[in-house]
Amino acid sequence: MDDTVRQHKYVLTEDQMPTTWYNIMVDLPTLPPPPLHPGTREPVGPQDLAPLFPMELILQEVSMDRYIEIPGGVLDVYRQWRPSPLFRAHNLEKALGTPARIYYKYEGVSPAGSHKPNTSVPQAYYNKKEGTTKLTTETGAGQWGTALAFACALYDMECEVWQVGASYDAKPYRRLMIEAFGASVHRSPSQLTDIGRQLAQDPRNASGSLGIAISEAVEVAAKDPNTRYALGSVLNHVLLHQTIIGEEALLQLAMAGDTPTHIVGCTGGGSNFAGLSFPFLREKLAGRISPRIIAAEPASCPSLTKGVYAYDYGDAAGMTPLMKMHTLGHDFIPDPIHAGGLRYHGMAPLISHVYEEGMMEAVAIPQTECFAAAVQFARTEGIVPAPEPTHALAVAVREALRAKETGEETVILTALCGHGHFDLAAYDQYLRGAMVDEDFSQDRLNEALATIPEVAGV
Numbered sequence: 001m002d003d004t005v006r007q008h009k010y011v012l013t014e015d016q017m018p019t020t021w022y023n024i025m026v027d028l029p030t031l032p033p034p035p036l037h038p039g040t041r042e043p044v045g046p047q048d049l050a051p052l053f054p055m056e057l058i059l060q061e062v063s064m065d066r067y068i069e070i071p072g073g074v075l076d077v078y079r080q081w082r083p084s085p086l087f088r089a090h091n092l093e094k095a096l097g098t099p100a101r102i103y104y105k106y107e108g109v110s111p112a113g114s115h116k117p118n119t120s121v122p123q124a125y126y127n128k129k130e131g132t133t134k135l136t137t138e139t140g141a142g143q144w145g146t147a148l149a150f151a152c153a154l155y156d157m158e159c160e161v162w163q164v165g166a167s168y169d170a171k172p173y174r175r176l177m178i179e180a181f182g183a184s185v186h187r188s189p190s191q192l193t194d195i196g197r198q199l200a201q202d203p204r205n206a207s208g209s210l211g212i213a214i215s216e217a218v219e220v221a222a223k224d225p226n227t228r229y230a231l232g233s234v235l236n237h238v239l240l241h242q243t244i245i246g247e248e249a250l251l252q253l254a255m256a257g258d259t260p261t262h263i264v265g266c267t268g269g270g271s272n273f274a275g276l277s278f279p280f281l282r283e284k285l286a287g288r289i290s291p292r293i294i295a296a297e298p299a300s301c302p303s304l305t306k307g308v309y310a311y312d313y314g315d316a317a318g319m320t321p322l323m324k325m326h327t328l329g330h331d332f333i334p335d336p337i338h339a340g341g342l343r344y345h346g347m348a349p350l351i352s353h354v355y356e357e358g359m360m361e362a363v364a365i366p367q368t369e370c371f372a373a374a375v376q377f378a379r380t381e382g383i384v385p386a387p388e389p390t391h392a393l394a395v396a397v398r399e400a401l402r403a404k405e406t407g408e409e410t411v412i413l414t415a416l417c418g419h420g421h422f423d424l425a426a427y428d429q430y431l432r433g434a435m436v437d438e439d440f441s442q443d444r445l446n447e448a449l450a451t452i453p454e455v456a457g458v
């Protein structure tokens with residue numbers, strides 16, 4: 001036994017918790033192109049978004065303030081699980097035999113078990129303040145639905161969730177948790193909305209998609225003046241709320257006396273990755289540090305590495321504004337891989353822009369490599385990761401093994417954005433040797449890319 005005493009946990013006190021979110025827009029050399037109205041194709045104004053979102057969030061969406069105060073009521077709720085811990089993965093490093101130092105910021109300590117409450121709480125807070133009585137949303141694996149149901153319960157609002165059909169069938173436990181928090185859950189496509197009834201007629205839509213579930217939730221919110229819609233990723237205000245992750249990690253790495261050379265995160269819509277990396281990108285743009293910033297996405301839903309950068313809809317039915325983003329096409333239906341949270345056809349416009357500007361990299365990883373890294377992580381660090389962050393862990397392992405060969409000074413920071421306690425069926429499949437890497441179909445991608453609307457002048 002090795003009895004060396006090593007510090008492996010970096011904890012901030014409540015008083016050290018950051019009290020502002022960081023808005024990267026102010027520090028970017030160029031601004032991302034604006035969202036366009038789906039009908040007129042003109043840039044959307046605040047009034048266009050007012051039926052769906054409270055004004056405070058609409059203003060955050062376009063804010064040019066570098067720091068935005070976190071309301072006291074939100075800080076109070078954050079303190080239930082924040083500041084979240086940063087760990088040094090000494091045991092994983094040892095198992096890999098790598099000289100690299102690996103740190104992970106753990107967001108699985110929240111009531112929902114992921115980073116999602118960092119934004120569900122302020123979204124519910126601002127809605128409540130502006131008189132909303134009910135929120136609708138979509139969810140894939142159920143993490144966002146759980147987080148929003150938790151936040152709505154806190155603020156005594158109704159919550160109605162459309163869950164992607166495949167996940168609804170395969171993952172009953174998060175649905176039950178959503179119901180335990182008092183929200184209602186429907187299998188999408190459902191018979192409750194015009195768009196659900198219409199899309200359900202095509203058998204290819206039977207297993208659902210995030211794009212379809214978004215269309216259903218948006219339709220219901222748009223029809224009722226007291227109901228609004230909440231999105232768990234992609235939009236600027238969502239990425240903004242997640243920056244508390246990176247702000248805390250900056251302080252914690254300073255406690256450790258270390259500077260990252262690699263920042264790695266998984267990307268579905270891009271919110272946890274932006275949350276971790278944007279405060280570090282601020283430091284990089286200011287010339288104080290120079291880490292590589294790497295997004296890890298699934299090989300079966302590779303919006304950054306195989307998608308195009310174009311204006312596309314955020315949902316399947318074309319009801320949302322057109323956003324300039326990396327997209328596989330709004331009716332792309334990815335294979336039913338285990339990382340349900342990464343099965344979105346698009347990527348946050350802000351992440352897409354930062355990627356196009358060459359400020360970050362992306363890599364696509366097959367799911368068996370992810371679970372190999374996850375199992376090694378669980379057996380060394382004692383935490384069973386959600387399927388989504390296993391993509392980031394796989395990249396961390398790749399880079400740590402590279403450091404072993406090259407001897408290059410390597411300090412990896414990653415976001416362990418959720419635990420996998422409700423995803424054990426995926427582990428079961430991996431451990432039985434039954435997990436396969438889906439083939440990515442170029443034909444299916446081409447079909448979906450062909451439906452991206454043509455927008456003049458871009």
Ligand SMILES: *Cc1c(COP(=O)(O)O)cnc(C)c1O
Pocket residue numbers: 114115116143144232233234266267268269270271272273341342386388389417418419
């Ligand atoms: C929702 C979710 C994701 C994907 O969403 P991002 O916006 O890309 O962060 C990743 N990991 C977990 C644990 C999630 O719940």
